Amino acid sequence: MKVGIIFGTRPEAIKIAPVYKELKNNNIEVKAIVTGQHQEMLYQVLDLFKITPDYDLKIMKNGQTLSELTGKLVQQLDIILKKEKFDYILVQGDTTSAFTGALVAFYNQIPIGHIEAGLRTGNIYSPFPEEANRKLIGTITDIHFAPTERNVDNLLRENYPKEKILKVGNTVIDALLWIKENKVKNIENIKKKYGVEDKKYILLTLHRRENWGKPMENIFEAIRNYLEKNKELYLVFPMHLNPLVREIANNKLEGFDRKILLEPLDYLEFIAILDGAHYIMTDSGGIQEEAPTLGKPTLVLRDTTERPEAIEAGTAKLVGTEYDSIVKYMTLLEGELYKEMSQKNNPYGDGKTSKKISDYFLRRI
Template sequence: MPNTLVPLPAPEPGRMPHVCLVAGDGPAAVKIAPVAAAMRRSARVRPIVISCGDQTVEVGEALAAFDVVPSLVVESTLDGHTTQGAAWLLDALDRVYADLAPDAVFVQGDNGIAFSAAMAAFWRRIPVVHLDAGVRSHDLTAPFPQEGHRRLIAQISSLHLAATADAAANLACEAHGGPKVVTVGSTAVDAGFGAIERHHEHPDDRVRAVEEAVVHGGCRMVLVALDPARWAQDDLAAVLHGIADLVLATPDLEVVLPAAYESELRLVADDVLGRLVRVTITDPVDPPDQVRLLSIAAAVVTDSDLLAEQAPSFGVPALVLVGGVGIWAEPERPGYPWTAAPDRALVAGITEKLVLSQVERLAVSPANNPFGDGFAAMRCEQAVEWLLGLRDRPREFAPEI
């Protein structure tokens, strides 16, 4: 079967291969955008960016921040993590692939849309390229169903693009090894650097005032970035009570918390933090504004792997919230995030430790980012070209120790 050949036979002379890049949510769009831009610059493969699923507006906004426009929108009102949603996506994407006849399909991550896009391609014998391959919790129940999606996509992928050597090792443990596994780094880091260049003045006067005060040394700032869909209301309240305790204990600390109007996060934040003058609850920010805030923060508290991967490039420590009760862990190595359950005391204590270490961190240059160096998208583009028989296999990402 052609899908097992790595690399594939070179295309006919004069024919430019087409690659579909499927994005189903904002984070996927942020990670795919640099790859699409790299393909566009190289002009050796034609990127066809497909915004797909029930978050096409968010995908379009995230792509627009990087000057990428979807080539095609496949909109659904169904959740891609349900059987009905998956069935609809499989049928819709099958028809798209039948019309476009792409040479490869490029998916990112582990959500239902990535899974459906990969399966539809596999059934049409179209090679699947999986970005952020090898991420594992080793527990099929958490996160559910994402852990299952990760493993199933790996089984049908022709090319695995792992962000780190640890992810590549996870694939090797599942008998996915050899040249078809390429360690490229995280394209989130590329997106972060690109976003900084596109930063514009924040529309919220209060946020601009905080930014100016931080830049001029008048205060320190913690960025809190949470996805309310991932947490129960009690968990959100526990996290934000921890942030309130931190603010009350640290006189020179400001907090910026983006939250959509009338979202559960906004309602809980207004209730818990609304009376604290050094907390700015603002509307959601686009990727350039978010990276700008991250780059000047003393610490970030988030449930976003994307932000955790970008933070080391700016010397910013991260606390990543994970499921569980009372669990927490220090970083395994420099540049990796702290992790903790959504517990009031843990959030307050760990974040205070990260903030208080800022003076020590500012005395030395930021550590090398173990997640990427800003060239992951170029490696992805080159790896896809190698898969399609257009060039030699690229050199892999290897962070300096």
């Protein structure tokens, strides 16, 4: 059997890496086709997991529209798929690389495996274009590798055959556990590098467009005022490159001493900082999947989330962006709530997702 894996962004690479390694370990011929939808961030992950692409399209350029990107990818991927004659194509998630990879596989009548299938918000324009991409991929997918029971239910409601859906967990947990096992010394060195190894700190990530302006101001004000009354806690904030995010952060945290503002981190560095945190505050999606494995309670700084499993499992709390709500939940984490949240099981998997995906292909062989 010959499997092609098509991906192009950093999050895809993180979640594809353990599957790629597991297929290789089981002597399944696998080729990595990288679109280059992300640039430097993507290659950091490839280096970390020691993946050498068989094809690298280097497709991204400044100012490129979704239509331009899609058109170029369709043409270039078609050449590769016609040449290689894969038995299966694997795509992950909901990026333009994933959508076009699945589309070209369909045009060439190659069965498609969709990793992280079944995520839905119910609004085709939110997130854009990801919600449409994952629904479109679903219509031409041969086997749906769904992370959770909720994702399975989403697919069943859309009338996909039950026998074409496998609940396997999320591969990001596999990647995280691989790093924890294989990069122990690196993790400790990174904590020392950023001066957090002996500090009790909250890790904050913040970047979403809907939080720009007043919501983000509320978040920083609430965190600062809370920490000014809790002298043992520090704030660690890897700052997004967006100038607006940086301006609000610098204005609201000016004069506050117990802050560590960092430039964007590569994946290994981020996991090291995540590993040392007391708890997490975030408007990101992926961290809600990773934090429970490390026993880190997570306060989600949004009004909605496409990952409700974390809320239902009790590993995360949806706190919104209002000042009083943020302070309320930070205060609650001083007590029994912290213990309750940190001891919950991760609803996104046990680190065996890649094996389950590989086993599917071994059975097909």
